[in-house]
Amino acid sequence: MGLIHLELFATLDLVGQAPGGxxxxxxxxxxxxWQAPLLDEAAGAQVAAAYEGTDALLLGRRTYDIFAAYWPxxxxGEDAGIAALFNRVPKYVAxxxxxxxxxxxxxxxxxDLAQAVREVRDRHENVKVVGSLNLVQSLLREELFDRIDLWLHPIVLGVGKKVFDDGAVPTNLTLLEPPQASPKGTVYLRYGRSGGTPATGDMSAPDRGLANGT
Known part of the structure; x- marks a missing residue:
């Protein structure tokens, strides 16, 4: 079984709507x-590296139409490397x-989206979901993802579709590598799913040193 990677670009208030134009x-x-003024060479290199090894794309309809009009x-051009990759691999459209x-x-x-995505994951090693917030939220609800590459940008918008909606299932994640910051302040975080659901605790418990003010 392969891995499904969510490639996500978000603001600090986790708005992921329409970063590209x-x-x-x-x-x-x-x-x-909103993303364009915050792009720099370091962030661009991070994105290119994240796509290495991709052998299939999983896209929502709107993202597919945008990509199909651009990447072929x-x-x-200067995006020739990613273009060659995207043009070569299979594209699956929800x-x-x-x-x-x-x-x-x-x-x-x-x-049957969930079943179709499982079949795609069985067929390929590294499936990338780029943008496509409605699709992303469906995959979060169905727990059909294995990795999250998240670029957090240093702006707050206050409006727009969020990356994580109310339907997301409580999930533990593991940071797979140290965070990377670009010169313009974008922070790249790479997570993998881990077992179980989020735990809770009491920060005032004596063994945490908070009850006595330490």
Whole structure:
């Protein structure tokens, strides 16, 4: 069985809506493209490294349309490395409709999303979910993810779709490597799922040194 990686870009208040541009998801959201002013060379290198080893993409319909209009035309530009990868690997698309899928190597997932995603995970070693917040939240509810790559950006928006919605299942995560900060203040965090559900405790317990003020 392979691994499903969630590649997520978020603000400090965990808004993940439309980081890439003003036309990405504009309805009721005035900050489309908020990520662009915060990109720097270090963050770009982190993103490129995170995609290494990808052998399939799992995308929501909106993200697929944006990618399909962009990446097939970038194999000779500065994004040539990622473009070649994205254009080569299979693309699996979650959609309730019957969309046209012109990007080579694309296929629509079946109506039973959870089962279809499990089949994709069985078929590939490293499946990357990029953006696609509605899909991400479905995968969180179904506990169908293994890794989270999270880039936290040093802004607060106060509005917009959040990365983690109310349907997320309580889950323990393990930090897989030390956090990395870029010059513009973006912090990259890489987590893996670990067993069980979050524990609770009492911070005033005597053995924690808090009851006596230490």
């Amino acid at each position: 003003p036309d990405e998801d504009p309805v009721g959201f005035p900050f489309g493209g 035309h970038q194999e000779s 959609s309730r409709g019957r969309p046209e899928l012109p990007w080579a190597g694309s296929a629509q997932l079946g109506p």
